[in-house]
Amino acid sequence: MKVSNFSENNTNLVLGFISILFVIWIFWFVIPSLFINLFNNILGNFILLGIVILVGMYSPIIAIGLATIFIIFLRIFHMY
Numbered sequence: 001m002k003v004s005n006f007s008e009n010n011t012n013l014v015l016g017f018i019s020i021l022f023v024i025w026i027f028w029f030v031i032p033s034l035f036i037n038l039f040n041n042i043l044g045n046f047i048l049l050g051i052v053i054l055v056g057m058y059s060p061i062i063a064i065g066l067a068t069i070f071i072i073f074l075r076i077f078h079m080y
Contacts, residue, residue, distance in 0.1 A: 039077040048074075 027034065038044035048070050056063030 036077060039074050045074075 038048065052063050052067045052070065055066055
């Protein structure tokens with residue numbers, strides 16, 4: 001029995017991950033002020049919290065990961 005690392009499920013997961021990274025990269029360089037404003041004011045923080053709560057209704061594990069990413073970005077943008 002041969003086990004392949006590139007099953008259909010893994011391929012979809014990798015393609016989805018690469019697509020998400022590509023979209024974040026596009027927004028990061030096209031609209032940088034959007035990210036700065038999103039992480040540096042109270043309304044932006046409430047929007048991010050709302051996104052995490054809405055995602056958490058469907059998948060708590062993804063919501064925890066998303067919250068971790070938002071916290072990392074929040075700390076990065078508060079350094080500037």
